Amino acid sequence: MPKRRHRDPWPSEVHIVYMGDRPKDVLLGEPQHRSMLEQVIGSRVSESLVHSYQRSFNGFAANLSDEEAMEISRMSQVVSVFPSKVRQLHTTRSWNFVGFPVNARRASYESDVIIGMLDTGIWPESDSFSDEGFGPPPTKWKGTCQSSSNFTCNK
Template sequence: MTIIHISLRLCLCFLILTFPHFNSSLTQSDTYIVHMDLSAMRKAFSSHHSWYLATLSSISDTTHDRSDSLPSSKLVYAYSNAINGFSAFLSSSELKAIKNSPGYLSSIKDMTVNVDTTHSYQFLGLNNNHGASPASNYGQDVIIGVVDSGVWPESKSFDDDGMTEIPSRWKGECQSGAKFNSSMCNKKLIGARYFNKGLLAKNPNLTISMNSARDTDGHGTHTSSTAAGNYVVGASFFGYAPGTARGMAPKARVAMYKALWDEGLFLSDILAAIDQAIIDGVDVSYPYHLA
C-alpha cells in the first residue's frame, strides 16, 4: 500500500508540474499580421498565396500533433492589395522562425479595435452650395466602400430611385448569409460582403448571431447612409424636424464590407475587408503626395 501511495503521489506531482507547461505552450499561440516583400517571392510559386502557404509549411511547429499545425489551417487571410502579406495563427517559436524567412518585413499581433463616429460634414469641410459636392454632381457614380458593422438594406436611404446603371468597373458581389440574400442589393447598394475569420481564429467555439452583411448594431447603416444615402422625403424624428434626409454624396454607390461584429472587432478582418474592397473596384483616392 505504501508503494502504491508513493507512486500515486509521484504521478500527481508529475501531472501538476507538466500540465501548466503544456497549457502555456498552447496559449502562446496567437494571430499575427505579417507584412511580406513580394519582390522576394521566387518564380517557382504560382501566386503569393502559394508562397505564404509554403512559408508557413517551412516553419510549422511539429512539437504537437494537432490539426492546426497544417499550413492551410494556420493561414487566416492572404492580403494582396492593402498590403502584401498574410495573417496566421502562430506559436511564439513559429513567429520567431517567420522573422527569419525570406521576404519578411514586419509583423504585429492581431488586435481589437473601437468604433468611432464624428461630424462628417464639418470634419471634411464640405459645403452643399459650392466646392466638391456640386462639382462632382453629388458623387455621381463614385463607389464608396464602407468597412463597418453591416447594412440594413431595407432603409429608404438605399432605395435606387433615380440611380443610373451600375458602373462597369464594379467587380464586387452581394454575398448571401443569415437574413440577407443577393436580391437585397440594387443600383444604390451595389455590394455587400462579410469578414470574420480573424474573430473566429481567436474564438474558435464562437457562434455568431448574425453571420451575414446585415447590420445588427446600426452603426454601419448610419455611417453609409451619412456618406451616400439617397434622398428620403418626409424624414423626421417622431414628427419633429421634418424634411428631406440625404447623405453627403446622394448619387454615389455604396458597397458594405462587414468586419465589425457584436462579438468582437479585429484588425485582421478589417484589413481583409479593405483588401477585398480594392479588388472589387471601390474608388480609392491617391495619397496627397502622389496626386
C-alpha cells in the same frame, strides 16, 4: 478528481505577416505563404493559415505563437510581422483615428479618395458622420445625396 486541461505549450494568436507590394504573379501568393508557414510550423499550415492577402498587398494572416512569428519575421521576404487587433469603428476621420501626426507629409490627392466603405448598419445621423469642421465636397466630386423624410445629408 477533475480532468486536467491540456495546455498548448505554444499559445497562438493571429499575426499579420506583411511582405510588401502585392505579388506580380497572383499564382505565387498563397503557395508562397503556405511554403513559408510550413518551414516554421510543419504540417499544421491548414490549421494555422487564416487568410492569404494578394489583391492590395502581399502577406498573410496566421495563428502563430510569438516564437513562430519571430522566426517568420527573420525571413528575407518578410517586411514585418505583428499581432492582428480587432478595432471598433469610431469615425470617418481616418487620419486622426489612425494617429498620424498633423504635420505628416500627405498626398495632395488623398482627400478625394474613398478607400473603402463598411456597412455597419449604423444610422446616418450618428456622430461618426458629423461634417462639423469639414469644408465643402471637392468640386470634382460627382456624387449626390438621395435624401428622404427620415435621412439627413451632410457634406
